[in-house]
Amino acid sequence: SFDTAAIKNNIIAHEKQGFVYTYGTAGFRSNAEVLGSVMYKVGILATLRSKKLNGSTIGVMITASHNPEEDNGVKLVDPRGEMLEQSWEVYATKLANANDGETLLNAIDEIVAQYKIDLDIPANVIYAYDTRPSCPHLVKCLEQGLEAAGAKSTNFGLKTTPMLHYLVRCINTAGTNDAYGEATEEGYYKKLTAAFATAVKGKPRLSTLHVDCANGVGAPKLRELLKFIAPEILSVDIVNEDTTTVGQLNKNCGADFVKTNQRAPPSITITAGDRCCSYDGDADRIVFYYVTEDGTFRLLDGDKIAGLAASFITELVHEAGIDSIKVGVVQTAYANGSSTNYLTKVLSVPVSCVSTGVKHLHHEAEKYDVGVYFEANGHGTVLFSPDALNTIKTVEAKTPAQKQAIAQLSALTELINQTVGDAISDMLLVEAILTSRQWSFEEWDQAYTDLPNRLVKVVVSDRHIFKTTNAERQLVEPAGLQAEIDSLVAKYSNGRSFVRASGTEDAVRVYAEAATRAETDDLAFKVAQLVY
Ligand code: NG1
Ligand code: ZN
Structure with missing residues (x-):
């Protein structure tokens, strides 16, 4: 049961005084040494989230992805294998920053009141972790929180992040019409x-x-x-x-x-x-x-993968005779201008641009029958709407070619991890498409040529003063800065540049692209100087 006395007494003290925790784009992420106290709170948060969702299974993944080995992090996975609902992020942050039992209980009360949580509902949580040396200790801290909060929990051990997302969805859909798969690694x-x-x-x-x-x-x-x-x-x-x-x-x-x-x-x-x-x-x-x-x-990169997937699926849908299924692509401002041009002009598919962060891409992709989303850095997947899945499952083939296309589409819906970007699943997707077309990488690469681009990290005294609009492509603050960027950009052929604060690092990112490498570097350098 949810034991407030235990929650208060077993709290893990903050490792470093004055350290401010933030649940950002990638959950909590920092040097592993300050994360034990956070793991404890995350155990409690996952328990509350599960109770709020009637005991649905919530996932907790301990990893810091591409960060250096000494870092670690943690994020919550919602019942359908998606990222934690955004409105909970501020409460996650509040819990993490509570430095004593009393403050922690107050923060918990606030969540319980805000979401009208019935604490008597049993909670279910599963968790997994990557290969970092700090994981065993952090797992213990998480378990301490789960135990105090009385959750029924299962340790799935060493897993990739997307495997945990898959497992969460499998568990929550088991026995329903949209059962996602067997909830084991072997499954x-x-x-x-x-x-x-x-x-x-x-x-x-x-x-x-x-x-x-x-x-x-x-x-x-x-x-x-x-x-x-x-x-x-x-x-x-x-x-x-x-x-x-x-x-x-x-x-x-x-x-x-x-x-x-x-x-x-x-x-x-x-x-x-x-x-x-x-x-x-x-x-x-x-x-x-x-x-x-x-x-x-x-x-x-991710843009090239999105282009390959979108062209292949568009083609299959057409061959299958189900053109009613519309394919769309979701990108961020970091997508190369040539890729956007290829998607809209050559493939004639709709493209939306959203803010950085998988949750934004994922939710936008859900608006399409088939939503392909990728960040340029290679994180992404393809989502099939329930209607699209149903059409693919029930459509009757009139020719052998149609039959073949339908079988392939159907296989793709199983091959693609629709919960989150997944390197293993995406690798198999690309290999399946290339095998199917008997294409080399060169042939895949022919679709378009990237504009030269440059991504620069600028360390500033306060990155929070940089406020953006229009899917992060324009600055609204500091006042006047965007106009200066615009007048610089206008001087370069095919020039494009934007500035935003990173959500995962204490820095501002400057992106620039232009017709030539020299112009690109020059533009990036000049915009960085404006920011600094
Ligand atoms: P930030 O630090 O907010 O730019 C980075 C990546 C994102 C995403 C997140 C989460 C770039 C420019 N940004 O975000 O695409 O992957 O990390 O890990 O690559
Ligand atoms: Zn990662």
Whole structure:
């Protein structure tokens, strides 16, 4: 039961006085040393969230994704495998900052009153964690909170972030019409690999895909998944799978390294014809890359994945004779201008632009029959609306070609992790499309050429003074700054630049793109100077 005396007495003291916790885009995230006290509060918060939702199972994931190994973090997963409902974020922040038992109980009372929570409803929580050395300690702190709050909880152990999202959805939909799958790790592997086999049926296998797992949890999990796929169907070579040597996680490898540095990890020798990809530390992001004959590095990022998925699904829907299903794409301001142009002008699909953060993309994508969403950094997935799923399931084929298209569409709905971006699932999606089309990375890359772009991080004294509008593409504060940016941008061909405060780091990000590399760098530099 919900034991207020225990909650008050077992509180874990703040590790560092004066440290302010914020539940941001990626939950709580910081150096692991200050997070024990937060985990305790998160255990209580997850319990309250479950009670509020009539005992539905809530997920807790302990990870700091692509951050350095000494960091850690935690986020809550809602019953359908989505991110925690946004209105709860401020309460999460309040709980985390309560530094004594009395303040904590007051913060809890406030949540209970605000959401009219019946504390007698039994709560269910599941949790998992990545490979970081700080996880075992933080798990204990979480368990201390769950225990004090009286939740029924299950430790799912080492998992990728998207696996936990999958599990949460499976548990909550079990036995219903939209049962999502078997709520086990094996169930996840079986669902994805069976769908992949169907999607590539009758097509020759592609060459080996080299997968950089960032020395994180993706490595052991991908190895496990491969046991469920015949090597005649998919050939994978795992690189950077050292999850035991301290200091290796995300170090000079992984999706964030590749996207930021626009080059392959030094640990991979890559020659023309090689096909490579990189996951991030918790395997919810992926980017692909290759080098051309003349040795030029070519990145196939989230924008390229979105373009590939949107074109393939649009084509299948048409071949299946169900053009009533409309495909749309959701991007953020960081999407390359060329990708937006390709989607709207070449594919003629609607594109919406939303604020940074998966929750914004996810919710916008739900508005389409098939909503493809990807951040340029490689986080994304595809959502099929209940109506679209039903159409795909019930439509009757009139020709063998239609039958084939319907079977493939149906396989994609199973292959894609529709709860959240998933490096393993997205990897299989891309491989299924490329296998189906018998395409090389070069052919995939032909869709459009990225405009040169630059992302600069500027450390300022107070990033909170930067307020934006129009999906973060324009500043409203500090007053006058946007006009100065606009007049700079006007001087460059195909110029575009915007400034926003990071939600995960204490810095301001400046993005710029223009027709040439020199112009882009110049624009980024000048805008950064305005901000500084
Ligand atoms: P911030 O720090 O708010 O820019 C970063 C990424 C997001 C998203 C979040 C969550 C960029 C420019 N921003 O957000 O896309 O992945 O982290 O991890 O890549
Ligand atoms: Zn991640």
